[in-house]
Amino acid sequence: MAVPIRWKAAGKKTDRVQTKKSNGDPMSCLICAGVAERIQCRGPWEERDCPDCGRYRISDELLLVLMDQGQIFDVSKTRGWLDRRRIEVAIPSIELHQALLMS
Numbered sequence: 001m002a003v004p005i006r007w008k009a010a011g012k013k014t015d016r017v018q019t020k021k022s023n024g025d026p027m028s029c030l031i032c033a034g035v036a037e038r039i040q041c042r043g044p045w046e047e048r049d050c051p052d053c054g055r056y057r058i059s060d061e062l063l064l065v066l067m068d069q070g071q072i073f074d075v076s077k078t079r080g081w082l083d084r085r086r087i088e089v090a091i092p093s094i095e096l097h098q099a100l101l102m103s
């Protein structure tokens with residue numbers, strides 16, 4: 001997969017912004033920062049399918065906070081929360097207020 005050199009050189013700081021705006025490439029997981037698949041979805045959220053965290057959605061509102069403050073999730077707590085949510089819903093959505101409880 002060809003990635004323009006300028007994007008690579010842009011480095012970590014803009015990484016998450018590109019994650020939000022670009023389509024079709026392997027993305028980083030918003031919880032554990034591993035490689036995850038971006039699922040196309042409609043609505044004010046981002047959807048990821050991570051081999052380690054599973055499939056989940058994160059609201060755009062929360063994503064803005066992530067971009068602003070960097071990683072705010074406690075990975076093991078968040079995965080535990082997702083597992084519990086999956087008993088009730090197929091694809092759990094993480095909202096801002098939930099993320100603050102998990103940080």
Ligand SMILES: [Zn+2]
Binds near residue numbers: 030031032054
């Ligand atoms: Zn993950």
